[in-house]
Amino acid sequence: MFNLKNTNKTIQDIDTFFDTIDETILVFKSGVKNYLYNNTEQFNDNLQSMAKLEKTSNELRRSIESKLYTHSLMAEVRGDVLRLLERLENVVDILARNLFQFEVEIPFIPVELNNDFIKLTETSTLSVEGIIPAAKAYFRTPDLMTDKIHRVYFYEQETNKLAQSIKRKVFHEMDKLKLSEKFHLRYFTLHIEELSHAAEKIADLLSVMAIKRNF
Template sequence: MINIFKTSKSVALSIDDFFDKIDFGILNFKKGINSYIKGNNEEFDINLKTLNFLEKDADSIKRKIENEFYLHSLMPNYASDILDLLESVDDIIDRSKDVINQFDVEKPHLPEEITNDYLELVSLSVKSVENVIPAARIFFTSPDQVKEKIQKVLFYHRETDVLSNNIKRKIFQEMDTLKLSEKIHLRYFTLHIEQISDAAKIVAQKLSSLVIKIKM
């Protein structure tokens, strides 16, 4: 997996496994929120439990990688940057778990007139992650290809931001039948779905910095 760094095969496999957990996690996040919006409670519960399990698994793998780096003094010139990158990647699944658990606990009511907007918001926010994980993977083998993939991350982040603002504007300016407390509750969940793409953008920015650093 890792060509530009001289390191152990076990660490390379662990990093690959870590990214797999994030991929599966964001897939279950998307399916789970979609199931909630469509009223498929049984499927939502399955995705909720799966995502919680994947988040714990990802944390365990990340700690294993960190221990290997420190124990064997791997990649001394880049170790702190790479571990910081992995921490930011892990934050994606952490946030995803938190959001889906908030849906489970607070049970927000989504009026029919904004359900399609929410489905699209989830899709766009997740696409940011679906593009940043391949960018993180390819960094370890072909860093010159990272920039192209990062552009897609930033594109979907912008689209997510625009749609999120439009949804919030619609909630507060057009949906007069809702109480203020209901509007605030919906804004809260809109914001947190949007923040999944914010986490992906942070990873993209750190990848860009790392690519520059290894070329110096």
């Protein structure tokens, strides 16, 4: 009885961890948009929120991991759950690191690229957003995992296309930019694209976890 109670409480904590990641994604999207449109005050608020969310997600993950070991919960799938939590925490780290890179390096992004970067950010974060319901389904409705994972792969591919389009535009069409500025734009395009690649790896892990649940 106590193990069941502890397991349910831990799953609730995992849900809170997932919700924190969702909030982190929203802050990242807002932060990129505020940077592009020179909304300095709002961008600084985004940075502060991101720092708090990164700390919260890290504390939640450590607490969940401790409970899994202390109460001997989910013994048969514990290794997979721990890997899932670690990879999700890595996504939070990428979101935080990439947003702070805008503040540190202050990349020059021409106005005509604003819509491209916003669309790239939206699509890349959609791949990460697709991970959350798929991961939640693992603990509650595993039969629904496959359909939810499919969305992650779709948006990862779309992100690759958009990133290539931006890099091609920068290097083939924007002759007034310095080469160093072009490299910087490519660098930040890769930063945002990195999110979808991380999401794809988590989707791969969830796919394996889904198969194991059926045996």
